[in-house]
Amino acid sequence: MPNxxxxxxxxxxxxxxxxLTEAMKRMVLASAPDDITGEEGCGVEIRGSGxxxxxxxxxxGLGSHTHGSPICDMYWSNPFGLAVRAILRTKxxxx
Numbered sequence: 039m040p041n042x043x044x045x046x047x048x049x050x051x052x053x054x055x056x057x058l059t060e061a062m063k064r065m066v067l068a069s070a071p072d073d074i075t076g077e078e079g080c081g082v083e084i085r086g087s088g089x090x091x092x093x094x095x096x097x098x099g100l101g102s103h104t105h106g107s108p109i110c111d112m113y114w115s116n117p118f119g120l121a122v123r124a125i126l127r128t129k130x131x132x133x
Contacts, residue, residue: 051118054098055125061091066100066123067130069115079115079123088113095119 048056058066065088069079084092084103092103092113100119104111115123 051121051125054100055122055129058122058126059091061087062095063126065091065095065113066115066119067126069101069113069119069123071120077117077120079120081112081114084111084113 065082065084068082072078072080079101089103089105089111092101092111095101095113095115096103099116100122101113101115103113
């Protein structure tokens with residue numbers, strides 16, 4: 039049975055973090071904050087099933103990705119994606 043009290047007190051980032059698949063979590067965690075501003079995620083190379091994961095993350099508003107690049111395709115977290123990443127990192131350290 040869902041815990042409605044807990045769910046209603048969760049932030050949007052917490053709700054999204056709780057809904058991610060393992061593959062989505064791995065990609066969000068891999069897109070660490072950039073060294074210059076810390077406001078955008080570093081690029082993560084995507085291939086194969088990673089495209090589906092990157093599209094899903096983009097649909098959730100967590101970042102963007104390239105498709106058809108001559109060198110390699112990449113996924114980048116945006117500030118909301120980095121907020122979700124921080125929540126996932128906290129949950130990992132709590133384990």
